[in-house]
Amino acid sequence: MEIIKAQNVNFYYGSFHALKNISMDIEEKSVVAFIGPSGCGKSTFLRLFNRMNDLIPKTRLEGQILINGQNIYGKNVQVDQLRKEVGMVFQRPNPFPKSIYENVAYGLKVNGIKDPNVIEERVVESLKGAALWEEVKDKLKKSAYALSGGQQQRLCIARAMAVSPQILLMDEPASALDPISTSKIEELIRELKKQVTIVIVTHNMQQASRVSDRTAFFYMGEMVEYGRTKDIFTNPEKEATQNYITGRFG
Amino acid sequence: MVKFIESELEQLNKEIDEMWILVYSQLENTREAVLTSNKGLAQQVIVREKRVNAFELKIDSDVEDLIALYSPVAIDLRFVLAMFKINTDLERLGDFAEGIARYVVNKEDSIPLDADLLKELQLEKMFDEVLSMLSTAREALRQENIDLTAQVFEKDNILDELNHNSTAILTEYAKNNTDQIPQCFGLSSIFRKLERAGDHITNIAEEIVFYFNAKILKHNHKALMDDMIS
Numbered sequence: 420m421e422i423i424k425a426q427n428v429n430f431y432y433g434s435f436h437a438l439k440n441i442s443m444d445i446e447e448k449s450v451v452a453f454i455g456p457s458g459c460g461k462s463t464f465l466r467l468f469n470r471m472n473d474l475i476p477k478t479r480l481e482g483q484i485l486i487n488g489q490n491i492y493g494k495n496v497q498v499d500q501l502r503k504e505v506g507m508v509f510q511r512p513n514p515f516p517k518s519i520y521e522n523v524a525y526g527l528k529v530n531g532i533k534d535p536n537v538i539e540e541r542v543v544e545s546l547k548g549a550a551l552w553e554e555v556k557d558k559l560k561k562s563a564y565a566l567s568g569g570q571q572q573r574l575c576i577a578r579a580m581a582v583s584p585q586i587l588l589m590d591e592p593a594s595a596l597d598p599i600s601t602s603k604i605e606e607l608i609r610e611l612k613k614q615v616t617i618v619i620v621t622h623n624m625q626q627a628s629r630v631s632d633r634t635a636f637f638y639m640g641e642m643v644e645y646g647r648t649k650d651i652f653t654n655p656e657k658e659a660t661q662n663y664i665t666g667r668f669g
Numbered sequence: 670m671v672k673f674i675e676s677e678l679e680q681l682n683k684e685i686d687e688m689w690i691l692v693y694s695q696l697e698n699t700r701e702a703v704l705t706s707n708k709g710l711a712q713q714v715i716v717r718e719k720r721v722n723a724f725e726l727k728i729d730s731d732v733e734d735l736i737a738l739y740s741p742v743a744i745d746l747r748f749v750l751a752m753f754k755i756n757t758d759l760e761r762l763g764d765f766a767e768g769i770a771r772y773v774v775n776k777e778d779s780i781p782l783d784a785d786l787l788k789e790l791q792l793e794k795m796f797d798e799v800l801s802m803l804s805t806a807r808e809a810l811r812q813e814n815i816d817l818t819a820q821v822f823e824k825d826n827i828l829d830e831l832n833h834n835s836t837a838i839l840t841e842y843a844k845n846n847t848d849q850i851p852q853c854f855g856l857s858s859i860f861r862k863l864e865r866a867g868d869h870i871t872n873i874a875e876e877i878v879f880y881f882n883a884k885i886l887k888h889n890h891k892a893l894m895d896d897m898i899s
């Protein structure tokens with residue numbers, strides 16, 4: 420069953436037509452990778468799923484984006500509530516200038532959870548879920564900045580997961596990490612898929628092929644091809660997709 | 670600017686083509702050696718078989734490097750996988766050529782085989798069809814012409830029929846020429862090897878189609894030909 424449904428989505432930055440008539444369904448508890456050259460619109464499209472583009476002036480959206488059947492750009496939608504359901508992890512780890520524990524507990528507190536026992540339980544659960552617990556269990560009060568880049572990114576994932584989102588958006592989550600940290604993030608994506616739907620933007624073709632169930636290729640604001648990752652990487656239907664993934668683009 | 674992987678793929682393509690030419694020449698010389706009972710030429714085929722084996726190992730190693738270093742995908746991956754399998758099939762064809770050449774070398778005399786028998790068996794035609802299949806498959810790859818692969822599948826049926834007929838002919842001949850029974854066994858073995866060679870060339874054609882169309886057509890030639898006709 421689809422959890423995200425985009426219908427005839429057009430998006431403009433001022434007069435620039437950034438996304439052109441995109442429709443796609445994303446299945447619940449699947450991993451979907453968005454690939455394409457820089458400036459093709461994949462991150463713009465991703466950010467529509469939790470209304471991050473609302474913060475950019477002079478933008479305009481046409482079409483609909485439904486999550487669990489509800490138009491997330493509808494009048495009654497609470498954006499803070501939407502972002503609780505649709506978490507996000509960015510290219511560069513962005514922990515808060517707080518302790519490791521407080522980073523994960525923050526979202527819970529903001530969402531009105533006051534019972535320290537509940538908070539502690541959820542913090543531990545989230546850190547374990549983000550495959551970080553063993554590395555930080557003895558230094559929870561230390562600053563998050565003391566962690567390595569890869570650990571910080573997993574902390575950000577733990578922070579996002581602490582509020583039990585249904586969807587996790589990842590915008591190049593491993594592009595600033597070394598191969599070992601990248602591999603940990605990829606393993607984590609496979610694990611998290613059991614709980615959440617993941618949409619990931621990546622420039623790393625192998626990462627897309629390793630972690631995702633379906634892949635969408637974007638070019639100049641259009642979604643050129645969307646299909647099973649296995650098919651996209653062995654036998655794409657469109658020549659443009661083939662040229663891009665084999666490195667012969669342009 | 671040419672991508673690194675493109676020059677590697679081109680190099681693999683060249684190597685497979687060289688292997689192809691070498692194996693073709695092995696089968697061609699074997700044909701000549703059998704039909705003229707030329708032991709010298711047969712010996713040459715046996716010696717050159719080592720080159721075929723060495724070439725196969727070299728190509729295997731290059732494919733391994735290419736996959737490890739360049740992670741080919743999509744059409745590049747299909748090309749590499751197809752070449753890897755074609756390489757194995759070509760090596761098997763080399764083995765058949767050597768096996769037949771050994772028959773010529775080990776034959777007790779240099780007296781040519783019974784010309785009437787060979788004519789009835791259509792041994793020359795059998796060899797020619799194998800060589801033609803191999804050459805057509807090579808052209809199919811070089812010209813990227815999928816229609817040529819259909820010709821390969823059709824010719825394989827001819828080989829099957831010639832091989833099938835040979836059994837009855839050789840049985841009858843052996844009954845009437847008991848002193849020639851060893852020769853009949855030898856000829857029967859040659860037919861079987863050539864029929865198997867046809868199967869390997871059919872595999873090669875399948876790999877070419879897989880590369881072109883990403884259609885896996887194991888055991889499904891008819892559907893392919895119907896597809897191409899429609």
